[in-house]
Amino acid sequence: MSTTITTNELAKKIVNKEDTFILDVRNTDEFKKWKIEGEKVTIMNEPYFNLLDGVELIANKVQKDQEVIVVCAKGGSSQMIVAELEEDGFTNAYNLEGGMKAWSEHLEPVKIGSLQDGGSIYQFVRLGKGCLSYLIESNGEAIIVDTARMIDQYETFVANKGIQINHLIDTHLHADHISGGRKLAEKVGATYYLPPKDAAEVRFNYTALEEGNDIVIGNTTVKVNPIYSPGHTIGSTTLIIDDTYLLTGDILFIESIGRPDLAGKAEDWVGDLRDTLYNRYKELPGNLIVLPAHYSFAEELDKDGKVSARLGDLYQNNSGLQVNNENEFRKMVTENLPDQPNAYQEIRKTNMGKINPEEERQKEMETGPNRCAVHG
Structure with a gap:
């Protein structure tokens, strides 16, 4: 053997x-x-x-x-x-x-930091695909953001910690991996949130993730503050956790920015993407810690194995945030695109509830790297 x-x-x-x-x-x-x-x-x-x-x-x-x-x-x-x-x-x-x-299916949990009330935030690093999901826990309750398909790994984690999952959130309708959020919510009796502008074609019930509707977890000091931030998708929504962490979904990464074309809307959404990155995010405090939903390069993992950066630092170092000419920006994000993710149309339909492939087919659909970024 x-x-x-x-x-x-x-x-x-x-x-x-x-x-x-x-x-x-x-x-x-x-x-x-x-x-x-x-x-x-x-x-x-x-x-x-x-x-x-x-x-x-x-x-x-x-x-x-x-x-x-x-x-x-x-x-x-x-x-x-x-x-x-x-x-x-x-x-x-x-x-x-x-x-x-x-x-491709392994998730590596890494503690990002503590919350003001003594709770914690964890990043689940999917090393084989570059996907990142998050668990925020406070006072025995938990929220999971951008849940991967392999929900058993989160269940094991919370069981070991003795905490209860109350909320599952997708920052947008994913095109590169199958979300486990709705399935896990149904299994544990939690609330599943999705941005309504991304949910026009979904075939299931959900709770709207909308700006102005804070989600409280554990002690009331820990708030999840959604901010509408379109561009990668028309519904993309950013989360501010505890006035400290900025969960950007697929809008902003550490060394790149989100692509606007995976629903066939690149020309329509490029203006939204620019407005989010060059206006809306710029109004936020520069000391917020950016936690994206993906990374592209192994070098983005720090010495502790996590992926994060200060928002202010990204405005100095991320090339996708340095293109001041609007026409040049438009050209960059519509012409400088990598191949689209494997089976991304089928993945989108699965995440809409339109199809329900067998488990083995779902694994096949997700093989390969994520391709959600535009590199300047």
């Missing part, structure tokens, strides 16, 4: 910035689209079929006693390559259990 490493163990290594060597044996096209990344990660791609008759292709490039983590799509091919490596004298070869499919 080949030695394995779990996604949880690999996540800890990456978050702790340990030197990590990965041999990815998927085909080169898949590897180029999406791979495991981290500040201290070194990765080599050698397709599985090139190693079937022996591992000579890599044997001269890697020390026999070096730790090698072998990765494939689902964990089967990589297990066979680990066995080949062991036969060739490698003493520290490990198979990533479940492969990239499992890596």
